[in-house]
Amino acid sequence: MSSTATRAAARAANHPWLERLARAGFVGYGAVHLLFAWVIVRIAFGSPPADGDQSGALHTLAGKPLGAFVIGLIVVGLVAMTVWQGFEAAIGHRDERGRHRVYERVASAGRAAFYAYVAWTGVKVLRGKSKSSADTQEQASQDLMVSSGGRLTVALAGVAVAAIGAGLAIYGVTRKFEKHLRTGRMTTPARVTCRRLGITGYAAKGAAYAVAGILLVLAAVQYDPDKARGLDAALRAMATQPYGTWLLTLTALGIAAYGLFSIVQARYRKV
Template sequence: MKDANATAHKGQKAVARMGYIAKGVVYLLIGGLAIMAAVGLGGKNASSKEAINSLASQPFGGFMLGVLGIGLFGYTIWRFVQAWSDTENKGSDAKGIVTRIGFVISGITYAGLGVYCFDIILNAAYSSGGSTEDRTAKLMSYPGGVYLVFAVGLVFIGVGIRQIWRAVKRSYLKNWHTQEMSRHQLKVAEGITRWGLSARGVVFMIIGGFLCLAAWNTNPDQAEGLGGALSTLASQPFGPWLLGIVALGLISYGGYCLLNARFRDVS
């Protein structure tokens, strides 16, 4: 029995670490494309699926997509384990339940990206799977859909604020095996993480703001996803600089995911 538990624990750790690597790759792609757009090297402000599309066109793209898809499914499994087993000790009060439901929603989202990877391999399905505006319009068409879109926007804003708060409070440290890091490694890891979390928080708040605006005006065309949020930054005064800062932050968030793959406690 002890051997079986040890094997299951090793399997869980492998799945979680593989998942964090896959998530990190997605954000490295998004940030890389955005920084290329900021400096005029032909990149673009891409959504997660568009970033995955860019990987498909590379040499051995099909193989890389397969590995990425498997990793994203691994992240999905880990998110479900976090929710079911309460690995983060969130508890069963209202706040804990909401957080654990958030883990499930996150897992479903990345499962969708994993499926998309294999859709490309099997069907060469180079599409975004419907724009943010289309999905928002469909949601608004249901009874109470406008209120639901507004609520989703508030959730995005709340998640964005929480990301920035985590960067300020350094709450990520309690999840790391910091004893395995040298002082220099920890300092570098913290710099990467705080920049990454802050940039992701800003992007999520922009997405949430657009969703709330779309619901308030009953106009789904005002909704924007990740690519739209980055384009909004680029269109502001000093836009290329703003986009560059946030793009580097998204790359840093990808680095944070890779740090989680190496140092995070996934027991």
């Protein structure tokens, strides 16, 4: 980017309203994960919704009083988070030594893409689209697997998703998330609680994505599109295990911890 464009982007990235909306977005993002945790609990105890993923959580919210209004607010916040992380990817964020790190910019681009995906899922729910993201993933995988090299593409996608899941778990266990928080403004109990929520939440989310990625690989190897339904398939696969109820309950608690961690970020995240 030119120096003029960079300065303009930096001013936009530091605009107070973008920061306020991004912080509100963290609250909405956390709420989506808390709803997702409830969806997992329903799967664990034999009353699963049609969609066991983020779209299922949003569909659940849409059916409640003022649900559409709340989803609208969540979408606005997620769009702000997408813009914020897009700026971070474009102009970079300096570390404590004043250096721009390439991997941080790549990570910001990935976050921007994911926030945009969840926001678009919310828009589809508001528009009354009943087809879930799990259905979309299954159909896309099925279409790919009948094309030349499609099964290899699905398998590689599964490897990538599993790697992302492992990365999320490692990111949480090693407490890398703390470098993005204003820990100096936290009291000691708040810092300890936030750390525990972050470790637990990232580990649970990472494990769920890792299972989803493995199932994508199996879908390609066995030519079974039913396994290519992302988190929905991963959670339902857990439910069939001997200790599936307990495994899913622990996963739900972990996802809920991530939701609470996201809400904490609304106050302490460096934006």
